[in-house]
Amino acid sequence: MDLKTIKGIGEKKEKILNKLNIFSCEDLIEYYPYSYIDTTKFKKIKEITQEACYSFRLKIVSLLENKKKKNIRVIKFLAMDEQMNYCNIVYFNNIFILKTIKVGFIYEMYGNVKLLNGVVEIQNPTLQGKTKLIGGIIPLYHLACGITNLDIIKATKELLKNNDLLAEKLPEYIINKENLISYKDAIKNIHFPNDRNIFLDAKKRLSFEEFFFFLISMKILKRSEKEAISFKILDETFKFIDSLEFKLTNSQKKVLDEIFKDMKSSKQMNRLLQGDVGCGKTIVAFISIFNAIKNGYQVAFMAPTEILARQHFEYAKKIFEKFDINISLLVGGLKEKEKNKVQQEIKDKKVDLVIGTHALFQEKVIYKNLGLIITDEQHRFGVKQRLLLSKKSKSPDILVMSATPIPRTIGLVMFCDLDISTIDELPNGRQKISTYFVSEKYEKRYINFIKENIYQGRQAYIVCPLVDESDVLELNNVKNLYERLKFEFFKDIDISFIHGKMNPLEKENIMNDFKSGKIKVLISTTVIEVGINVVNANIMLIYNAERFGLSQLHQLRGRVGRGKEKSYCILVSNKTTDIVKKRMDIMTSSCDGFYISQKDFLLRGYGDILGYRQSGEVKFKLIDIQKDYKLLENVKKYVDELLKEDPNLEKEKNKLLKETVFKILKKLNNEIIMN
Ligand code: ADP
Ligand code: MG
Numbered sequence: 017m018d019l020k021t022i023k024g025i026g027e028k029k030e031k032i033l034n035k036l037n038i039f040s041c042e043d044l045i046e047y048y049p050y051s052y053i054d055t056t057k058f059k060k061i062k063e064i065t066q067e068a069c070y071s072f073r074l075k076i077v078s079l080l081e082n083k084k085k086k087n088i089r090v091i092k093f094l095a096m097d098e099q100m101n102y103c104n105i106v107y108f109n110n111i112f113i114l115k116t117i118k119v120g121f122i123y124e125m126y127g128n129v130k131l132l133n134g135v136v137e138i139q140n141p142t143l144q145g146k147t148k149l150i151g152g153i154i155p156l157y158h159l160a161c162g163i164t165n166l167d168i169i170k171a172t173k174e175l176l177k178n179n180d181l182l183a184e185k186l187p188e189y190i191i192n193k194e195n196l197i198s199y200k201d202a203i204k205n206i207h208f209p210n211d212r213n214i215f216l217d218a219k220k221r222l223s224f225e226e227f228f229f230f231l232i233s234m235k236i237l238k239r240s241e242k243e244a245i246s247f248k249i250l251d252e253t254f255k256f257i258d259s260l261e262f263k264l265t266n267s268q269k270k271v272l273d274e275i276f277k278d279m280k281s282s283k284q285m286n287r288l289l290q291g292d293v294g295c296g297k298t299i300v301a302f303i304s305i306f307n308a309i310k311n312g313y314q315v316a317f318m319a320p321t322e323i324l325a326r327q328h329f330e331y332a333k334k335i336f337e338k339f340d341i342n343i344s345l346l347v348g349g350l351k352e353k354e355k356n357k358v359q360q361e362i363k364d365k366k367v368d369l370v371i372g373t374h375a376l377f378q379e380k381v382i383y384k385n386l387g388l389i390i391t392d393e394q395h396r397f398g399v400k401q402r403l404l405l406s407k408k409s410k411s412p413d414i415l416v417m418s419a420t421p422i423p424r425t426i427g428l429v430m431f432c433d434l435d436i437s438t439i440d441e442l443p444n445g446r447q448k449i450s451t452y453f454v455s456e457k458y459e460k461r462y463i464n465f466i467k468e469n470i471y472q473g474r475q476a477y478i479v480c481p482l483v484d485e486s487d488v489l490e491l492n493n494v495k496n497l498y499e500r501l502k503f504e505f506f507k508d509i510d511i512s513f514i515h516g517k518m519n520p521l522e523k524e525n526i527m528n529d530f531k532s533g534k535i536k537v538l539i540s541t542t543v544i545e546v547g548i549n550v551v552n553a554n555i556m557l558i559y560n561a562e563r564f565g566l567s568q569l570h571q572l573r574g575r576v577g578r579g580k581e582k583s584y585c586i587l588v589s590n591k592t593t594d595i596v597k598k599r600m601d602i603m604t605s606s607c608d609g610f611y612i613s614q615k616d617f618l619l620r621g622y623g624d625i626l627g628y629r630q631s632g633e634v635k636f637k638l639i640d641i642q643k644d645y646k647l648l649e650n651v652k653k654y655v656d657e658l659l660k661e662d663p664n665l666e667k668e669k670n671k672l673l674k675e676t677v678f679k680i681l682k683k684l685n686n687e688i689i690m691n
Pocket of ligand 1: 443
């Protein structure tokens with residue numbers, strides 16, 4: 017329903033609502049308040065220590081100001097509460113307020129409070145007289161310039177009169193079984209609750225629904241996956257496995273079975289391969305790649321950084337050497353001529369395997385017969401990107417690898433459109449990486465420890481947060497650190513530095529020198545965070561460790577402990593706050609990536625860790641994935657049941673449900689087209 021059908025909403029306000037992502041009456045009615053204010057409980061001016069929205073009963077003492085500043089009419093009153101404390105009330109561009117507010121009278125109002133040099137200033141408060149019809153508890157909505165809280169309250173009130181908008185969406189048996197309140201009651205009470213209990217009921221019902229529809233949509237999306245290639249699992253593939261220098265772990269075999277099952281099937285594979293750092297995901301991917309290529313198809317392997325792409329490229333050349341496979345590298349850093357050459361080869365199918373960065377999926381790259389797409393360290397890419405990728409060719413299988421193990425409940429949400437395979441054991445003979453937390457005071461000691469290891473033939477990484485000098489934060493940065501450490505400690509040792517802003521060729525040379533052992537110590541930003549595999553390096557030293565997330569520290573630590581040598585991770589920080597200590601304790605006491613990521617999720621929230629999701633991909637209005645996981649699991653149960661009974665939502669009783677789901681999918685699809 018058109019927004020303009022609402023009394024009080026014209027073209028101008030409609031445009032502003034659009035900015036808030038509200039395009040229809042249905043959107044508006046589900047535009048939930050971010051908070052509430054009890055307007056019967058008045059704040060004392062003295063009590064205000066934080067900027068927020070409050071309710072007041074104030075006497076207007078005088079008119080302080082009435083003038084135009086840069087085209088904005090500013091009207092300011094001095095007001096006083098019962099305890100004779102003063103504050104300012106200011107209205108912008110509201111000349112009519114002078115007719116409403118009279119000096120000497122007492123008014124009840126609520127509004128946003130700013131603290132300006134300690135003075136309490138209430139901005140554009142809404143006078144209670146106007147909202148009396150609403151009652152004590154008033155919803156607060158996120159606003160945009162040109163629309164007031166009262167506008168939204170009034171419009172929502174209008175919509176609540178329309179029963180068509182309030183029709184039940186959830187199946188009745190679920191409502192009964194879960195003891196949920198009706199959609200109508202829930203919507204009414206999420207906007208205008210009379211007390212806390214009914215609000216909680218409303219929130220529970222609407223959270224349930226929000227996740228319910230999200231999950232069904234994702235599953236339907238997955239179900240609608242196109243027909244794909246039915247690969248044969250070839251004897252040759254097992255010969256390739258036998259040619260490897262190690263035996264696969266049982267866990268690797270298990271996930272490989274799962275992948276092979278998908279590859280054999282005529283449905284598109286959409287699988288997430290996860291496992292702790294160093295568990296050996298890469299080789300599992302390469303075995304799948306081998307099988308796809310020997311079936312006669314092309315494979316694209318996408319890595320998050322150029323350094324990692326190059327490493328995979330070298331590795332592929334080595335293990336595929338005897339198997340007649342053509343491999344190319346396609347990264348941004350190549351010369352235009354080289355790029356064009358590779359692109360032509362891809363088109364002509366002179367290349368079986370192309371390894372690269374996102375350069376792999378630019379418009380110009382046309383695959384002859386792409387059968388499999390692998391993306392490494394997938395947590396950098398999201399649902400949308402994946403959908404885009406699979407649009408590139410007919411219907412390749414997709415295997416994504418993530419190095420941040422996702423706690424089960426969060427995986428349920430984040431990757432509900434993927435099947436998940438988990439490698440849960442490390443190859444034999446791995447030693448625990450001893451991890452220490454120290455302050456910079458001990459620099460001489462830990463650097464000497466590094467030097468001893470270097471004299472015994474080992475290598476080390478030193479990681480710090482920034483590239484350039486920053487005067488705001490006193491953090492170590494790559495260049496300074498390099499110069500200082502070189503001068504103070506490593507005069508006679510080959511050390512170098514690397515960071516993301518260097519040109520690709522420089523980076524490549526340095527990585528090669530580190531791999532070959534020419535460079536003994538590599539000082540770096542987090543460009544080496546994921547994937548890098550230099551077996552001889554056995555020490556990871558991290559400056560300003562407090563600046564990194566736990567999963568990130570665990571990833572960095574995973575760069576060592578890859579060979580037979582005893583390995584160490586030294587976390588340096590001068591910060592000793594409780595939270596830093598707590599986090600470092602987790603690192604020094606555990607090497608279990610699943611445990612660490614669980615803690616990380618609890619401490620930081622999932623959005624930070626899976627950064628890309630913040631960019632608006634999966635945004636819930638009411639659900640908090642950490643807190644609501646019981647609810648999520650419950651919802652999942654119902655969704656699985658329902659889709660088992662009616663996989664394509666064809667039954668009459670699920671008609672309304674289907675409509676809702678298709679609206680959601682259409683929205684997602686539109687967003688993809690728009691991007
Ligand atoms: P990740 O899962 O972090 O991507 P990698 O795939 O880089 O881990 O593997 C880490 C190291 O373990 C590599 O040097 C790899 O060759 C080695 N590796 C993988 N699988 C096995 C195995 N089954 N036995 C011994 N070493 C293995
Ligand atoms: Mg890896």
